[in-house]
Structure formats: C-alpha cells, structure tokens
Amino acid sequence: MAELLINLAAMITGVAFLLALWRFFAGPADADRVVAFDVLTIIGITGIVFVAFLEGRGIYLDVALVYALLSFLGVIAVARYLERGL
Amino acid sequence: MDVLGGLLVVAGAAFLLLGGLGLVRMPDVFNRIQAGTKATTLGTLLSLAGFAGLQPDWTLKLFLIGLFVLFTNPLSSQVLARAAHRAGAEESPLTTVDVLNDEQGK
C-alpha cells in the first residue's frame, strides 16, 4: 500500500517538475524564469528526499540540507541584480 | 503508520503539482510568485512529514530541512516580488490595486 502511494507521489512530483521546467523554458520575462528556478529548486529538494527514501540511505539527506541552505542564496543574488538594474 | 505517511507524501506531491500548474496558468509575475512559492512550501513540508512517518529514524534531519525551507522560502519570495516590482514588471489587466505604487506617489 505504502509502495503504491510512493510511486504515485513520485509520478505527481515528476509532472510538477515538468510544468515548472516549461515555465523556465518559455517564461516571457526574466522574473518569470527566476520564479521557475526557485520552484525547480524546491521540487529538487523533494526529489533528493525521494531518492534517499528509495535507496534507503539516510546519509543522502545531507545533500538536501545543503540545498535548502544554498538555494536561497542564488535567488537573493539574482533579485539584487534585477533590482539595481533596468 | 506507513499508510498515513504515504498519504501525507501523496498530499504533498499534489500541492507541488498545484504549484507547478499555477506557475504555468497564472497571467502575471506576482500571481506566479504567489502560486509557485506558497503551494510548494506547503507541499514540501507535507512530503517531509510523510517521509518522517515512513522512516522514523530520519525525523531530526527531515525536521531541519523543513525548518530551513520554512525560513528561506517566504524570504526569497518577498525579495523576488520587490525586485520584480522595482524592475517594472508588467501587471495583469485584472489588477485593481497597487498600494506600493500609490505610496510612492506615481
């Protein structure tokens, strides 16, 4: 039962990843692409936790921890860049 | 406990899907920021809670990841919205009020 639910959740997360990737590919303005990058990073954190669960190794969660700390740095940098420009 | 954790993971994935769908369907940068950040924050937290139910040994690390996501995600959303507003992002024609423009006397 839990296995079926995990499979279903992985497929749904994959579809969400593809939707955000489409917005990153086709977003008209720069800000749209930055939002899509933020969402892709968050979905990537969830994907890392999925991989850690599927492999059954808790050490993989450290990578998700590093990403949760660092993903925000890139968004802050690009927001500062967009704010001072244009 | 397994089934409860699996259901929480599926609910979190559904919120992630709603966030992605809002990112594609919304007409405006600010609406996309709303849909993309708030729904995915809730989805990630629900997924992490579900994995904590499925693997009780990982609860501390999952809690730390959820804490960082909960701290950094609304902050990046707010900074991004302010940068988009200052850079003059175009608003949807359905926008009725823009308080920040009114306060700056434009």
Next chain:
Amino acid sequence: MSHLLPWLTILLCIAMLVAAIIAIRGLSSPIAILAAGLVSLLASVLFLILASPDVAMTEAAIGSGLTTFLFFFILGRVRSSENDGGPA
C-alpha cells in the same frame, strides 16, 4: 520499489539537456547563469542516484551556490564600472 529510479534518471537527463539549451540560447546574462545553476542542481541529483553523496554535496555547494553567487557579484561589478565611466 527501485524500478522508479531509471525513469527518474531519464527525466533528469532530459531536464539537463533543456537547461543546457536555455543556457546557450543567449537570452540574457542572468538567465544563462541561472540555467547553468540548474544544470548543476540536476547533475547533483544524478550523482546521488549514482551513489556518491560526497560528490553530490560538493557539486551542490560549489556548482550551484558559490558559482552562481560569484557570477552575479562579478556581473554587478562590471555593470557599475560601466555606469561610472570607469576603466573599460
């Protein structure tokens, strides 16, 4: 349960190709830098699937965090020196 992992790998490879195409399409400098960071993120998940968490962590810290921040820092410095009419 691990028959999901090949499909996840295929999805990651397609997404890496898309991100690399965006990076070289020449839209604007910040988008190219962000696309390079996205390639780095997906490569990190791919290293994790290949069972090397230390390489994945290094890729996450250096490729996605430090390089993106450094590129934006340098880009801001270059633009401000252009605005000031400083050394070209």
